[in-house]
Amino acid sequence: MEENFSVVISEGDLARRVRELGAEISRDYAGRTPVLVSVLKGSFIFLADLARAITVPINLDFMAITRYGAGKRGGVVRIEKDLDLSITGRDVLFVEDIVDTGLTLGYLMRNLQAREPAGLAVCTLLDRRVRRLASLPIRYTGFEVPDRFLVGYGLDHREKYRNLPHIAALPEEGSGPGQPGMMIPPGYS
Numbered sequence: 374m375e376e377n378f379s380v381v382i383s384e385g386d387l388a389r390r391v392r393e394l395g396a397e398i399s400r401d402y403a404g405r406t407p408v409l410v411s412v413l414k415g416s417f418i419f420l421a422d423l424a425r426a427i428t429v430p431i432n433l434d435f436m437a438i439t440r441y442g443a444g445k446r447g448g449v450v451r452i453e454k455d456l457d458l459s460i461t462g463r464d465v466l467f468v469e470d471i472v473d474t475g476l477t478l479g480y481l482m483r484n485l486q487a488r489e490p491a492g493l494a495v496c497t498l499l500d501r502r503v504r505r506l507a508s509l510p511i512r513y514t515g516f517e518v519p520d521r522f523l524v525g526y527g528l529d530h531r532e533k534y535r536n537l538p539h540i541a542a543l544p545e546e547g548s549g550p551g552q553p554g555m556m557i558p559p560g561y562s
């Protein structure tokens with residue numbers, strides 16, 4: 374890892390929290406076969422670990438999108454690769470790596486809801502709520518994170534660092550070494 378990166382969530386804490394989320398999802402979806410839907414690329418590591426922590430049968434599917442408008446975060450989304458599976462009448466669990474403004478998720482929720490699934494819930498590993506512009510119901514959250522640029526465990530900076538086994542923060546202008554501290558998942562003290 375770059376020496377001036379700081380670890381925000383360790384590999385062990387990620388593994389523990391993903392196991393907890395998998396157990397919770399398995400309880401909630403007992404007797405059902407949810408479709409886990411994910412958007413390339415950032416979610417791929419979280420999805421791979423979460424899927425193996427879920428003990429009910431699942432289906433998996435992927436979308437690819439591009440965003441444009443006023444910068445990348447303009448909130449206008451174009452679907453480049455759509456789902457292969459029909460989700461009409463299915464229990465859909467949408468899996469995200471991170472929710473920031475919520476504009477991407479808001480668009481995709483409206484798009485998926487129009488296909489009339491039996492249920493549509495969101496599971497995000499990271500919630501950077503401080504940046505939220507659109508209010509969204511998120512059923513499962515791994516960790517709330519501060520307003521720092523994060524990489525690793527699927528998240529990139531210019532397509533690098535997705536393979537770091539932990540979540541790290543890029544250095545902030547003027548910040549000292551070793552910041553910030555470890556993040557705490559909701560419900561933990």
Ligand code: PRP
Pocket residue numbers: 412413414415416446469470471472473474475476477478527528529
């Ligand atoms: C991330 C993440 C969400 C989106 C969230 O994707 O996977 O799709 O940003 O941002 P929002 O809440 O502000 O809309 P990113 O652009 O990093 O692409 P990637 O998954 O290919 O890395």
